[in-house]
Amino acid sequence: MKIYLDNNATTRPADEVIAAMLTCLREKFGNPSSAHSFGEAALAVVNGARETAAEFLSCPPTRITFTGGGSEANNLAIMSAVAAHPEKRHIISSPVEHDSVLNPLAHLAARGYEVEMLSVDRQGGIDPEKLLKKIRPDTCLVSLMGANNETGVIWPVKEIGRICGERGALYHCDAVQMAGKIELRSDFCDYLVIAAHKLHGPKGVGLLCSGRRAPLTPMIHGGSQEHGRRAGTENVPAIAGMAAALTLAMNKRANDGIKGLRKRIEQKIKKEIPGVLIVAEARPRLPNTVNACFRHCSGAGIAQDLDSRGIAVSTRSACHSGDIDPSHVLAAMGIPEEYLHGSIRISLSRYNTEEEIDLFLKILKEITTRAAKNFIA
């Protein structure tokens, strides 16, 4: 029995998603730009998916630009925001963002932009008051995520949006981990990004939802697809799959079971395994994410032992798997050294079962007990 508990890295595409993709691959394979019935059928799929995405985000369909994924959409948002006001050269972000935000910002910093990082507290929170003080007349962009991929900590996006709006800075929100896990609108920010594969949709497709005052500057030049915002033949099957995933996520009861599973994990871990820190336990967090740090343990070692028993968890963002340094997110939070290296991230999906969780907890206890013994010895 294999147990997949790494759903913040990627998710298994839902059966409904695969079915929607298969219809496009087998039947509606036309080019949406073609002026014949094959093209029209494909265009109808893309238009329908755009309507679904708009419904999911409570916005008009014209705001939606489909991209090749979340990373492309984050880059497109950031580069568009800075291009919108070339005279403004100050950017605010945080040290716990995803690489697809941090690295475009590093690219801009190398080109003369001043990138200022808001610090996070021990519980992974940021202080909107500090943001308010940091925004300057030359701040072109505030890039702050909705919820953290490693800890699940949710930020006060509405308040951030209000502050950015008042101060006239464009607000980009990487909502990749929020979408499908908690309710999400798009009207609190100027640029909002989702990736389908984080909510049981396919890889290779994401979207950027951009507001009325948020211009887009294309990164890929060519045909006039996506209202001229992103050239290239639309990835019709993936876009259809994304729409199917968003439809499933709009079922308000879709994730009802997840919170109970998470509670079960946290209670049991705290009760049965000594020296555990549940990261940001008291903070609003995504219902599917547990980041547990085992004192004087190697998180990578625990994850590896779990893997050898068929259980997939991670120690951090998948992009950084294999790094030896501790997580940049936990380090920025100031997690104490004796816990910092012992972190594992357990991220659930609506397809996980109690049976899976109980087996995982049993094996985790065995592994951590042995690890602790080895440490003492």
Added chain:
Amino acid sequence: MKIYLDNNATTRPADEVIAAMLTCLREKFGNPSSAHSFGEAALAVVNGARETAAEFLSCPPTRITFTGGGSEANNLAIMSAVAAHPEKRHIISSPVEHDSVLNPLAHLAARGYEVEMLSVDRQGGIDPEKLLKKIRPDTCLVSLMGANNETGVIWPVKEIGRICGERGALYHCDAVQMAGKIELRSDFCDYLVIAAHKLHGPKGVGLLCSGRRAPLTPMIHGGSQEHGRRAGTENVPAIAGMAAALTLAMNKRANDGIKGLRKRIEQKIKKEIPGVLIVAEARPRLPNTVNACFRHCSGAGIAQDLDSRGIAVSTRSACHSGDIDPSHVLAAMGIPEEYLHGSIRISLSRYNTEEEIDLFLKILKEITTRAAKNFIA
């Protein structure tokens, strides 16, 4: 019965391609960056696909960068080539390139680059001697396609490559229409681009093959996927589908039937329909492409009538469907005015049958005969 003869716009994914994708969607859904068995299985798919692509192009796997499609790959190649030598500001291209080449070049022209266009002759050819004369010490890039999407005309890529190599200009070849239709290596140029959906692979995936002296400058910043050349979780199912499509295309007999079908079309059209010009008839052309211009007819009208009978052809590149102006490719070739508006492009695939072609020809004759009568009346 529906008949699809617009395979230069996009193709129906092969059954083998869909099967490869389904395996990834259902079973190998992990994130290739994840350090557990689910991730490793996905990574093995990507690595295997890279080996297949390398075999297809006769190059080492490290040269292959998977992208979100041909347009992205063309943009990546062009922007990388100009970034490689920032002091060189002269670019040579042609007026018959695809929009995903022409528009990045227009973007560069607006930023001070001098973009010079090689003229094409009445048969869609270019003159390598002219290229030789135009290359200057400050020429950073020669961007010339392998085969034209509208006419099928094949250019002497080896000779172009030799000239560029001798003169020290980077050569980008948009080989999107060549791949899968005629034999293709990658060693004649510095940057070579393929899109999977043009050869019975899936949409949403392409590749850039870059040579040893051809540096890449990422457009999408983030994780270290694709050797740091293109951030973002790999589109594993689409990459697997592309590899399956390339494998099918490596069967040297895959397209054996196509040339016969094209001959049948051209002979019959010329024999039975008066006032037809087969564009670039005497030139080396892709075996699947016929561009036929009907004198004093509306190509769009013919295509529409064919569509109403269930037959899909096009009048030009899908990106331009719906335009009223004549094709920029045929206009650049100097096709006479009385033929220019009467063009239809018939592009075949290995899945077309003689039966389909005969029915198409019968209906085409009816339509063009009626169109000619209407013109005379």
